[in-house]
Amino acid sequence: MSADDRGAVLVVEGLHKTFTLHTQGGIELPVLRGVDLVVRPGECVALSDPSGSGKSTLLRAVYANYRPQRGRILVAHDGGRVDMAGAGPRELLAVRRRTIGYVSQFLRVIPRVPTLEVVVEPLREFGVPRDLALDRGRALLTRLRIPERLWNLSPVTFSGGEQQRVNLARGFVADFPILLLDEPTASLDVASRALVVELIHDALARRAGIVGAFHDAEVREAVATRTVSLHGAGAAA
Amino acid sequence: MDADRPLLRARGVTRYYGARIGCRDVGLDLWPGEVLGIVGESGSGKTTLLGCLCGRLAPSGGTVEFTQRDGIVVDIPTLPEPALRKLARTDWGVVHQNPRDGLRLGVSAGANVGERLMALGARHYGRIRQTAADWLGRVEIDRGRIDDWPETFSSGMQQRLQIARTLVTEPRLVFMDEPTGGLDVSVQARLLDLLRRLVTDLGLAAVIVTHDLAVTRLLAHRLLVMRGGEAVEWGLTDQVLDDPQHPYTQLLVSSVLHP
Numbered sequence: 001m002s003a004d005d006r007g008a009v010l011v012v013e014g015l016h017k018t019f020t021l022h023t024q025g026g027i028e029l030p031v032l033r034g035v036d037l038v039v040r041p042g043e044c045v046a047l048s049d050p051s052g053s054g055k056s057t058l059l060r061a062v063y064a065n066y067r068p069q070r071g072r073i074l075v076a077h078d079g080g081r082v083d084m085a086g087a088g089p090r091e092l093l094a095v096r097r098r099t100i101g102y103v104s105q106f107l108r109v110i111p112r113v114p115t116l117e118v119v120v121e122p123l124r125e126f127g128v129p130r131d132l133a134l135d136r137g138r139a140l141l142t143r144l145r146i147p148e149r150l151w152n153l154s155p156v157t158f159s160g161g162e163q164q165r166v167n168l169a170r171g172f173v174a175d176f177p178i179l180l181l182d183e184p185t186a187s188l189d190v191a192s193r194a195l196v197v198e199l200i201h202d203a204l205a206r207r208a209g210i211v212g213a214f215h216d217a218e219v220r221e222a223v224a225t226r227t228v229s230l231h232g233a234g235a236a237a
Numbered sequence: 238m239d240a241d242r243p244l245l246r247a248r249g250v251t252r253y254y255g256a257r258i259g260c261r262d263v264g265l266d267l268w269p270g271e272v273l274g275i276v277g278e279s280g281s282g283k284t285t286l287l288g289c290l291c292g293r294l295a296p297s298g299g300t301v302e303f304t305q306r307d308g309i310v311v312d313i314p315t316l317p318e319p320a321l322r323k324l325a326r327t328d329w330g331v332v333h334q335n336p337r338d339g340l341r342l343g344v345s346a347g348a349n350v351g352e353r354l355m356a357l358g359a360r361h362y363g364r365i366r367q368t369a370a371d372w373l374g375r376v377e378i379d380r381g382r383i384d385d386w387p388e389t390f391s392s393g394m395q396q397r398l399q400i401a402r403t404l405v406t407e408p409r410l411v412f413m414d415e416p417t418g419g420l421d422v423s424v425q426a427r428l429l430d431l432l433r434r435l436v437t438d439l440g441l442a443a444v445i446v447t448h449d450l451a452v453t454r455l456l457a458h459r460l461l462v463m464r465g466g467e468a469v470e471w472g473l474t475d476q477v478l479d480d481p482q483h484p485y486t487q488l489l490v491s492s493v494l495h496p
Contacts, residue, residue, distance in 0.1 A: 020482075023488055060480075089458070108454075110426075110430055112426055
């Protein structure tokens with residue numbers, strides 16, 4: 001890590017991730033080969049590579065969902081730094097609870113849990129009192145145009161766009177210092193896309209550090225403060 | 238209590254059945270508020286491991302340390318029987334796969350819940366009955382059924398009653414062996430949601446043995462995969478399920494149907 005990286009919220013160094021498919025004859029799929037990335041507060045870094053080039057893999061590795069073979073993923077957490085590639089399970093869970101928010105294209109929830117509860121769960125885990133959490137949840141659901149009559153229903157049966165917006169509400173409800181956005185606008189209409197751009201601008205204004213894959217060029221141009229390629233020399237720029 | 242000390246710490250836990258291996262050299266740490274899932278197919282040693290952890294089986298080797306409420310660390314396999322029984326009454330709870338193993342079928346639902354409180358010294362009848370009624374409510378059993386016998390309940394209700402009976406004494410660690418096994422899918426979903434809320438609200442730690450990966454996705458923070466008596470892989474639940482490393486775990490994960 002260089003002196004420039006000191007104020008960064010996220011520093012990725014020499015990250016390697018290869019998948020070995022034991023059920024398919026032990027085929028090896030090298031996806032990340034020495035990726036470097038620095039993200040500072042108030043920055044939204046857009047990963048520009050085409051699909052299939054490892055953008056989701058990188059985001060998942062930063063969230064410690066995927067386990068890389070080599071490299072470091074240093075995250076500013078509770079006044080120190082945690083290496084997501086080497087930390088123990090308790091530390092990883094603490095970072096997810098308080099420091100990193102992750103929005104994927106897919107909503108994965110427990111059947112029967114009402115939408116409002118799904119949305120406020122990150123705040124509850126953070127220790128925010130229930131009433132306050134519910135107020136924030138309601139405000140965000142309203143802002144994302146999820147009709148109030150749906151708040152007490154499980155999102156399992158919602159449309160793709162509605163599920164995506166519930167996912168976004170869940171990701172933006174807590175003021176995480178780091179946000180990982182994996183195609184956050186993939187199944188959204190134009191009006192909803194504009195709302196997401198607004199949410200991202202708000203997060204940048206409170207100095208969050210954001211990394212995202214945005215296949216939608218319009219959204220990408222609206223939110224990215226910098227664009228990098230995982231495989232080019234520009235990755236660490 | 239020292240927050241950096243696990244509630245339960247097992248090292249080198251080994252159990253032979255004659256020459257056959259039940260489980261071999263398994264280690265794990267469990268902290269307050271965490272749910273650990275132990276998965277594997279039948280015969281993988283997961284139930285043997287659970288038995289060694291909760292003192293039901295004597296391991297052939299290894300240590301299982303439990304940190305009591307008073308901060309004193311005890312070794313379960315060498316703990317004298319009366320002390321073990323006291324732990325089971327106070328700090329621990331066990332939820333059996335078959336609710337009939339965890340319930341007393343010859344007394345009412347209310348008595349099933351109240352009995353555990355009385356074992357801890359509660360004597361005031363009105364308060365015990367009130368607490369029992371509250372718990373029936375929490376596990377979504379109509380309070381009007383408080384005087385009915387568990388025999389008249391459906392299997393899903395019996396399982397929820399067993400959970401109420403187990404949690405009423407506010408244990409710090411709960412062992413569950415296939416708690417949703419044998420239940421209809423819709424009943425399972427309801428029970429999982431209930432368990433999850435109770436675990437979060439009460440800050441419980443739990444060890445849950447299951448062959449159902451979907452159950453662990455919803456309930457467990459961490460996962461231990463067993464095969465042939467050995468732990469072959471462990472990690473955060475989503476790590477193990479989304480990025481399995483061991484050939485056996487990959488086979489297990491790729492064999493699950495996603496409806």
